[in-house]
Amino acid sequence: MxxxxxxxxxxxxxxxxxxxxxxxxxxxxxxIRIGFxxxxxxxxxxxxxxxxxxxIRMAIDEMGGSINGKKIEVVSADHQNKAxxxxxxxxxxxxxxxxxxxxxxxxxATSLAMAAVAAEKKKPFIAIGAGASDLTNAQCSPYxxxxxxxxxxxxxxxxxxxxxxxxKSWFFLTADYAFGHALERDxxxxxxxxxxxxxxxxxxxxxxxxxxxxxxxxxxSKAQILGLANAGGDFSNSVKAANEFGVTQTMxxxxxxxxxxxxxxxxxxxxxxxxxxxxxxxxxxDASRAWSKKFESKVGRKPSMxxxxxxxxxxxxxxxxxxxxxxxxxxxxxxxxxxxxNDFFAQGGYVREDGRMIHDMYLMQVxxxxxxKAPWDYYKVVATLPGDEVYTKLSESTCKLVKx
Amino acid sequence: MTDLFxxxxxxxxxxxxxxxxxxxxxxxxxxxxxxxxxxxxxxxFAHGALYMLGAFVAWMGLxxxxxNYWVMLVLAPxxxxxxxxxxxKLLLKxxxxxxxxxxxxxxxxxxxxxxxxFRSFYGVSGQPYPTPDALRGATNLGFMIxxxxxxxxxxxxxxxxxxxxxxxxxxxxxxxxRAGTENPRLVEAFGVNVPRMITLTYGFGVAxxxxxxxxxxxxxxxxxxxxxxxxxxxxAVVVIGGMGSIMGAIVTGLGLGVIEGLTKVFxxxxxxxxxxxxxxxxxxxxxxGLFGKEK
Numbered sequence: 001m002x003x004x005x006x007x008x009x010x011x012x013x014x015x016x017x018x019x020x021x022x023x024x025x026x027x028x029x030x031x032i033r034i035g036f037x038x039x040x041x042x043x044x045x046x047x048x049x050x051x052x053x054x055x056i057r058m059a060i061d062e063m064g065g066s067i068n069g070k071k072i073e074v075v076s077a078d079h080q081n082k083a084x085x086x087x088x089x090x091x092x093x094x095x096x097x098x099x100x101x102x103x104x105x106x107x108x109a110t111s112l113a114m115a116a117v118a119a120e121k122k123k124p125f126i127a128i129g130a131g132a133s134d135l136t137n138a139q140c141s142p143y144x145x146x147x148x149x150x151x152x153x154x155x156x157x158x159x160x161x162x163x164x165x166x167x168k169s170w171f172f173l174t175a176d177y178a179f180g181h182a183l184e185r186d187x188x189x190x191x192x193x194x195x196x197x198x199x200x201x202x203x204x205x206x207x208x209x210x211x212x213x214x215x216x217x218x219x220x221s222k223a224q225i226l227g228l229a230n231a232g233g234d235f236s237n238s239v240k241a242a243n244e245f246g247v248t249q250t251m252x253x254x255x256x257x258x259x260x261x262x263x264x265x266x267x268x269x270x271x272x273x274x275x276x277x278x279x280x281x282x283x284x285x286d287a288s289r290a291w292s293k294k295f296e297s298k299v300g301r302k303p304s305m306x307x308x309x310x311x312x313x314x315x316x317x318x319x320x321x322x323x324x325x326x327x328x329x330x331x332x333x334x335x336x337x338x339x340x341x342n343d344f345f346a347q348g349g350y351v352r353e354d355g356r357m358i359h360d361m362y363l364m365q366v367x368x369x370x371x372x373k374a375p376w377d378y379y380k381v382v383a384t385l386p387g388d389e390v391y392t393k394l395s396e397s398t399c400k401l402v403k404x
Numbered sequence: 405m406t407d408l409f410x411x412x413x414x415x416x417x418x419x420x421x422x423x424x425x426x427x428x429x430x431x432x433x434x435x436x437x438x439x440x441x442x443x444x445x446x447x448x449f450a451h452g453a454l455y456m457l458g459a460f461v462a463w464m465g466l467x468x469x470x471x472n473y474w475v476m477l478v479l480a481p482x483x484x485x486x487x488x489x490x491x492x493k494l495l496l497k498x499x500x501x502x503x504x505x506x507x508x509x510x511x512x513x514x515x516x517x518x519x520x521x522f523r524s525f526y527g528v529s530g531q532p533y534p535t536p537d538a539l540r541g542a543t544n545l546g547f548m549i550x551x552x553x554x555x556x557x558x559x560x561x562x563x564x565x566x567x568x569x570x571x572x573x574x575x576x577x578x579x580x581x582r583a584g585t586e587n588p589r590l591v592e593a594f595g596v597n598v599p600r601m602i603t604l605t606y607g608f609g610v611a612x613x614x615x616x617x618x619x620x621x622x623x624x625x626x627x628x629x630x631x632x633x634x635x636x637x638x639x640a641v642v643v644i645g646g647m648g649s650i651m652g653a654i655v656t657g658l659g660l661g662v663i664e665g666l667t668k669v670f671x672x673x674x675x676x677x678x679x680x681x682x683x684x685x686x687x688x689x690x691x692x693g694l695f696g697k698e699k
Contacts, residue, residue: 202672204672205672265530
């Protein structure tokens with residue numbers, strides 16, 4: 001049995017090698033074309049959106065606009081949070097516009113749909129804004145890289161910190177689509193494993209304006225912790241209503257996916273002391289501050305984790321093209337899975353066989369208005385969560401590419 | 405405690421009341437639409453954008469000029485109404501002779517324009533607006549803790565709705581308005597300036613949207629998208645109530661708010677769809693809407 005596995009692995013490795021040599025044929029149609037698709041106009045357009053495109057353009061400029069004389073281009077699209085628009089656009093890009101890689105922004109449903117198209121076309125697909133851990137588990141693909149964060153890491157970061165802090169009983173307010181379900185499922189598991197108790201959950205449609213009804217249901221559950229498994233505008237409106245109805249007096253809120261733009265929009269008064277987990281924060285170190293300054297001079301605000309991820313992923317991809325001299329999908333995937341990410345976004349980050357980019361995450365607490373010294377000075381680092389521990393371990397993975 | 409379908413009665417009462425609060429917004433917005441449609445025969449798709457404009461004007465007043473909530477509650481609808489008058493004078497006026505669809509397309513285009521402008525200036529995360537001091541805090545009603553502000557929303561909207569209904573259905577001015585839509589030439593022959601009346605009616609209709617926007621400001625995050633989330637539901641309300649029926653718009657607005665509120669308890673996932681299911685059923689049984697008359 002063991003021998004069999006080893007021969008199979010060798011055969012695979014051999015195939016991979018042969019494939020690499022066969023495909024090392026330079027840049028297709030003499031242009032390196034990056035496709036960037038995200039929510040450009042809806043609830044998630046502040047956390048990624050056009051500023052994400054600006055970040056990718058920064059990466060292209062950094063590269064000098066071309067690699068070995070081959071021009072780098074970026075095309076972009078607004079998927080309006082609709083999976084069907086996203087997948088048909090991805091298909092059109094690969095088939096007709098000769099796009100070589102897709103960098104995908106917010107919304108898990110759209111990313112899951114596009115990852116399947118990319119797998120079919122054998123093109124790299126780098127997911128930045130999507131959270132659902134399904135991308136590297138049940139629905140993993142040899143062409144997907146899940147780059148910035150995922151629901152498992154958010155759940156383990158915030159979930160275990162809050163349970164450790166005494167928050168044993170939870171009620172979930174969940175956005176009713178792929179991402180919310182994944183975040184709820186992953187956090188529930190963490191809470192239960194840590195000895196916590198789930199009092200219930202309610203699933204609100206994406207883009208609900210008034211959350212008060214759901215919050216009263218949460219309050220009636222008598223749970224200590226209100227887990228907010230939603231994001232963007234849904235998150236802001238639920239936090240606002242929770243404050244208004246005094247839910248915050250009886251329950252503590254745990255924001256399971258919070259972006260710095262949300263804190264900025266709501267203000268520190270309503271969000272202070274909230275725990276959250278993030279893959280990156282502009283004020284982490286000198287390198288992150290330096291890049292953020294450049295970004296701010298261009299866009300006029302500090303970057304979110306996703307915008308930084310867009311840049312870093314584009315750079316990582318372009319470095320791969322430069323090193324391998326090719327934009328062929330298989331060649332680049334092989335390069336990305338054997339080289340490390342070392343930049344202001346991640347140190348020693350690496351892409352696993354299931355497509356997960358492993359890098360450190362950070363457990364943050366929102367500062368009080370008194371602690372915040374400047375605009376956008378919102379977080380203090382509570383703990384650095386090592387990538388190997390906070391993401392799905394290979395032994396737990398349900399991805400078919402992981403050999404066990 | 406007694407239960408109804410597994411939900412304690414007290415909790416259910418709370419949810420009913422919350423439904424009524426949301427229904428108040430539906431009622432005020434659909435009322436404006438009904439007035440405009442009834443008198444101008446224009447399907448005003450820009451209503452959601454003007455509601456958003458009301459909220460933003462209130463926020464601008466507070467952050468740039470330091471004008472408080474109560475001042476803006478009067479001022480913002482006036483600003484929005486004035487803007488509406490401009491729209492009517494410059495754009496809509498030329499479309500009355502054409503099919504309804506042209507008015508709808510024009511106002512839809514305006515919506516995209518207004519929302520796009522605000523999105524590019526302010527982004528979509530929105531701006532916070534504080535609850536006015538006098539309405540802070542909450543009242544214990546026994547079955548639930550109701551924030552005072554939400555109570556105020558219901559009161560304000562019911563008063564405004566009823567006053568509008570009274571003016572249009574029970575006063576001489578209202579009679580002239582209704583006559584003007586029925587037979588403008590005849591009314592003009594009596595010395596009434598019908599075009600001006602129509603302009604003012606449109607201004608009033610959109611001022612109602614602006615008023616609803618100010619009322620919503622402290623409850624919701626003020627975002628350029630707040631109107632487009634709401635407008636489709638409000639249109640469904642108008643269709644269910646019967647296009648152009650004033651009382652129909654008010655009653656259906658409040659009623660659907662309550663039904664939606666209950667759906668949030670029994671089947672949360674369907675709460676954004678329930679209004680449209682009702683709309684489909686009503687259209688099958690009574691194509692002119694619950695309160696509408698077949699023409």
